[in-house]
Amino acid sequence: MKATKKLVSLGLAAAMVASLTACGSSDKGTESASANKDVPSFDALKVGEDYKDLKADIKILTNRTDIVDTTYKQYAEEFQKLYPNINVTYEGITDYAETVTLRLTNGDWGDICFIPDSVDKSEFSNYFTPLGDYATLDAKYNYVTEKTYDDTVYGIPNGGTAGGIAYNKAVFEKAGITTLPKTPDEFIDDLKLIKEKTDAIPMYTNFAANWTMGAWNDYVGIASDGDPDYKNNVLLHTENPFTKNDENSGPYAVYYTLYTAVADKLVEDDPASSDWESSKKKINDGEIGCMVLGSWCVQQFKDAGDHPDDIGYMPFPISVNGKQSAAAGGNYAYAVNKDSSTDNQIASMLYIKWLLEDSTIFADEGSIPALKGADLPDALSEFKGVELLTNNAAAKGEEDLYDKLTNEAEVLSGNDPVCEVLEAALYGQQSLDDVMNEWNDKWTTAQQSLGIEVNK
Structure with a gap:
């Protein structure tokens, strides 16, 4: 979109x-x-x-x-x-x-x-x-x-919509998953169980639709850092924000989740031939384990087949200091x-x-x-214990700085950068660290070009 x-x-x-x-x-x-x-x-x-x-x-x-x-x-x-x-x-x-x-x-x-x-x-x-x-x-x-x-x-x-992951409860149950994942590695382990114990595609990327890939950018912020100031204020002044940390949180963890799922072949066999409209029925029918999209998708998935009660919605699996947060933001x-x-x-x-x-x-x-x-909405019933937050406004005079910086850096902007992550994992072209280092370089160059003060 x-x-x-x-x-x-x-x-x-x-x-x-x-x-x-x-x-x-x-x-x-x-x-x-x-x-x-x-x-x-x-x-x-x-x-x-x-x-x-x-x-x-x-x-x-x-x-x-x-x-x-x-x-x-x-x-x-x-x-x-x-x-x-x-x-x-x-x-x-x-x-x-x-x-x-x-x-x-x-x-x-x-x-x-x-x-x-x-x-x-x-x-x-x-x-x-x-x-x-x-x-x-x-x-x-x-x-x-x-x-x-x-x-x-x-x-x-x-x-509005909240950031998380739509999933098929019956598929998760068949795979023996009894507790929803709270970290990227727990999520990857669950996808492996789905692949091993069911016939479902563990995670469907909907890569061919393109617009669906942009959803991953929405988890950079509150879901990955637990800070409502992060996206519009902290991130803009951060040096090398795409660097991995020991907790596996932050922006790196978002794309680590996508990259690892693709590299470990836990997604559709040929993402380039995926189909958005038919995927709605497939997740309803239990042919797909989960999809990473905003909570707006839940009702569409429920309406797509005969198993509406099998559709659930979980928080994105990143924890900061042991706690999960989710961003609530506006639809179009x-x-x-x-x-x-x-x-x-x-x-x-x-x-x-x-x-x-x-x-x-x-x-x-x-x-x-x-x-x-x-x-x-009922779709967020599984967010108990998860702090639902909204991004704080940017500082006065920096209202459009996020747009300017992401546009200049060509990361966190649109769908193409996320597609690059998927392609790097799918074809083995680059390691995730290689991709994230390139993003850090672009980010630094854009900060310098726009005269943004960087907190080191």
């Missing part, structure tokens, strides 16, 4: 021009929303009370191609009971992040989209309507920090096209707010609700 940030860099010049002429739909606005006083802030809108006579046709882009014509269509129809003159249409996109990144630069994308991770925070105002100030929206919604720049919120996540965030007409911007905000506060979307998808204080 993620595109590399290089894509945005290549299109940056075009984006600056396109942002002047970008269309939200066939009904295009002529003024920037950032200066449009007729568009209210997100928090000020009262769904079902305000703008009852508003007429608009809005289009929303989504990565969920599997439910565009079913569940999402039903949401639109339910919303129209409140706003009969607002027509909502969905466009499902398979290669979502890459395709939408390109479409943002030419303006042809509609009224609502999920913000691709390839868009740096400093570029939000080029494309998206300001939704409100950070303090106000953060008090009500989860994870708005992630799509905030200069105290302005440009996107509100469609709920809804954003509104700043160049849509005023009516379309307001209609889009009304629909997003209805989805976040009044629809059944979070129960349907098994994700953490957008509203603060709501109950956690």
